[in-house]
Amino acid sequence: MKIAIIGAGVAGMTCAVEFAERGAAVEIFEQAQGFGPKSCSWYAGGMLSPWCEYEHSAELIAEFGEQSLAWWTKRVPTVVRQGSLVLAHGRYSSELVAFSRRTTRYEELDAAAIGELEPALKGRFLRALFFRDEAHVDPRKALRSLADRVIALGGRIHFGVTCADQSTNDRLVIDCTGWAARHHLKDLRGVKGEMLLLRSKEVTLRRPVRLLDPRIPAYIVPRPDGVFMVGATMIESEDASRITARSMVELLSAACSLHPAFAEAEVLEIGAQVRPAFPDNMPRIVWRRDRIHINGFYRHGFLLAPAFACMAADAVLNGERSSQVEYEDCA
Template sequence: MTSLRGRPGARSTIPRTHVVIIGAGLMGAAVGRELKRRRPDLAVTLLERAIPGAEASAAAAGILGAQAEPEGPGPLLDLALASRSRWSAFARALLQETGVDVGYRACGVLEVAFTDDAVQRLATRAHWMRLAGLAHHTLDRQEARQRQADVAAMVRGALWLPDDGAVDPRVLVPTVVAAARAAGVAVRSGCIVAGLEVGEGRVRAVQLDGPDGSCECVQADHVVVAAGAWTDLVPGLPACRTPVTPVRGQLARLRPPRPVTDCVLKAGAHYLVPRADGTLIVGATTEHVGWQRGVTDAGLAHLLAGACSLVPALADATVLEHWSGLRPHAGDGLPLLGPHAGIAGLHLASGLYRNGILLAPIAAEIVAAGVLGTAPPLADPAWLPGPASGLVQRRKTA
């Protein structure tokens, strides 16, 4: 064997490990940024078929509802609390890396109840939050209106969650993409992933179809699938723990006649999120309509009725915008995060459903740790992509 050491002009040609991420939504960009922050020597490529960040991530309301969203203790609450505790540092780091303030605010969420049943549901939620030692305040009708004077007079009670917050995804998502670029991630748009190449049980490459009919094969040591609602459509992706399907959500932006809330207001599926410019985001519908991305009159009527029942003064608001997005819904309600058990080098960062904005910091850390082979900050088999260990076992022994 000939040693290269000391030979004039000789250069080491050890190829850099190449990580390819499919999908440049918030998840793909956050994972790419995290990988380059930890290991600047990695080559990381983010492949996007259309415009980076233009799908579910840009459509979101931006509630950071770590307590407001989970139904009770369990893996989702664990992830949500861990992510919320990272949000302040995440926003500060993005400011340093890009000069952009993404407008993170721990403004609190006020969950309000208008019926006896809803009061009972809030009491149940307060109970598990008390057991979990989480900050919360149960408010009676008068206290709820003292907290937010414009809440409808027929309010029966409320739950105040002071540690939850909000961020504006329209500022956040391009900022995370910019931070990924600044860290050295190569972002390529117009790349439709046409297949995954697997050999001897590990991922080898990603095949691309160009818009002009051209084909390209991108060698990869690791592939992270972060394709949102389209995850199951990535050609060649093997079975995961659970399918990911699209769930449409419609939102509207209003200009209220005057400021009506300084925190997130929520009643059941309806919510209001104040933005720094004085406008108000009204959400959201939950519709199982496949890949239909359009907005509907019925959807807008539903949003406005919900908004006015929460805050009657909004009857005089102006509707500025109405849009929709497709949430990536995992069948069992938990995201798919980390290495796939069946194929070495394949990782999932998907199924974030209603909480992808909230969960971005912790999800990015978990997935990056899986790629780098380091210990994740939080581990639970419940959110591993699978497939179920029984399936892998059967396949191995077949």
């Protein structure tokens, strides 16, 4: 079967790998000249945190997230499985209790255990929750790994091409254009996310750390070479053009309150993008006569895209019906 995938964000690339692995002839069309800032995926933290995300998500997120975690681990060599850590300063310790009630699959750590796991945080926090089974990826490297895999499986990627430029009559079109598909998916909304990339020679972290704070919840994800992604705001806004001064101050404050040495870090990058989200914040596969849309990944594109790619492949290649696939205008 021939498949044309529009959009090379995480939704498109995971789909491309899944369909190619099952023997389909896959071509991807991406409007940008390469992987980069036109996609929401470029700015993601890359956290694969099914159990932390229980905090504000449906139960299905954990189930699909666990499946996706296994998918990533099998295919992408740079997945880091060191768990994730959730912390709060003493005055916000009730936040940690509330978080623990809304989540699952964690261990409670005391100050000594925190220092053993993350020496840089020794003596700074009294209690933490440790989600041992969680993982993270560097999204930019992960997209490139998926591209290598698609090409090795015989697929092709065309950058600098929009779907309008391509005749797709002889193949099934899978639209993974994220926020750009809003004119076709009318209840899709945008949730702005802002982030920073910092470099510090003084701080070392092995795993993502979430800092609970009722005013400024934030997280820091370590990447190689002393780079840290600090994220992310959640603003009901469809304007991705700028990060605001307030958001920048808040993200930097969160980083410095985790470790004061972040005050001396280099600011490598400032970014903002719009997360595509449906009203229930769950992704959907919408099968229409002329194309299939896979969209609405909200804050869970890396966490959930593989599970949805598998569901789409099951539906298309095996005719399997799943509760996550909506059929519209189909015979």
